Amino acid sequence: MIPDSSLPVRPAGLTLADFPTLRELCGALEGSGCELYLVGGAVRDRLRGVVGSDLDLLVRHPQLDPDALEDLLRRRLAPAPVLGVGASFRVLKVKWAGEWLDLALPSRAALDAATGAVTGTGPGWLSDPRLPLTDDLARRDFTVNALALRLCPTGTDDLADPFGGRADLEAGRLRASGSAAERLAEDPLRLLRAARFAAQGLTPDAELTAAARALAPRLAEVAPERLWREWLKLFAGPHSAQGLRWLAEVGALGVLVPAWTEVDGLTQHNPHHRETVSDHLLTVVAELDRMGAAPLTRQAGFFHDIGKGRTRTLEQGPQGLHGHFYGHERVGAELTRQSLRRLRADSQHVRDLGRLVELHMRPGQAGSPAAARRLAAAAGDLLDPLLDLYAADRLAHVGEDPAQIQARQDFIRAAAADLPRTFSQHDLALSGHDLRTLGLAPQDIGPVKRWLTEQVLEGRAPNESAALRDLLAGDLLKGDLRVQQPGDPSSDGHGGRPNP
Structure with a gap:
């Protein structure tokens, strides 16, 4: 049953004047009997002070059927094209x-005319400009989306809010429009959408949480591509850890990422960890939220210890059981890639997140300049996300000193400051042609470039042409590499191979 809205609520500072393009459109429709509304998320975001580029619009006319409305708009808006799209769920596309x-x-x-029930196994749709506005708002998932701002006829900028969505926004509450069980059953993806709104700071109410707990298994029915799009939006929210905690609470996180069930509630038996593995993962994501880290890094925080479920070993020590997780970063990287492929993630995400998980232990082990430079070369463009992940992970440990964590980050960045990101032998200041002119035989160029790369990473020489030439000519290679000199009659054309 649709609750009655008393007097319409006027959103402070939100009028047709804020939308110049729509103001002109309303001018063209004046006197036509058409009503134009800004609806759904576009209204919600503006009430929260967020101005996005998407404008969700709805048009109705109390006396015209869909075809007649399309004809009216085509005449009124000429020469702008008007195209009808869809049969049962009707949209008119206008180039304005x-x-x-x-x-x-x-x-x-x-x-169904006889039973009054929804037809078919899923909601078929009836679109008609003569339907009451409240009918359309009633089909929307959450009260904060069941909002409509009337733009024209000009001057009637009232807010239609039949479910109390504005009050829910002000209270930081997320409620379903009508029955939570019905709304989620219509499209189980709405459960993940609820988590996305939780990541934006709204708290799902008890009814929505109970319905989500009952329907969580049905997330497996949703196309992976749709799940992936919502998953990305969740991590783009400022409080992504809150959305993840709610998904864990209702039992949905293991449906999305099966490896989660292997670490959920797993004790670590380690003096550096008070939390279970699952709680630690969410704590790290919360720390990354606090840091304002990139969505990619927050995802890496969620996955970074996902391999601990398969690598835990326990041994008896003086203080009781002690847990070890040898190789969890490599196992976790593979589980991360498997989980992302299951969600049909793009190859860049699969590659980058797998790499971050695989490397997440390395910053804490990079105690020398050479180790720091090797880490930077291995991380490439992911060095900054990796160092953010390292900091969040360490801050979630017991007894860590933030100053020492910052010092380690600074040390790694300073040690690698002169290296281009993704440094490899292809970035050497001496090219293969340069080495050939120095007298190296073709078969020796590859090994020498690899050796020079090692010297740069070890910090024994800067990546500068003159310094690398000096290194080749110096005592460091005496006895290891014989350079063919032009015109040397004793040369057999084969220089010795470096043996660094």
């Missing part, structure tokens, strides 16, 4: 002021 706008028609789930 150089951009395409989607004008949806009010819609509701199609009902």
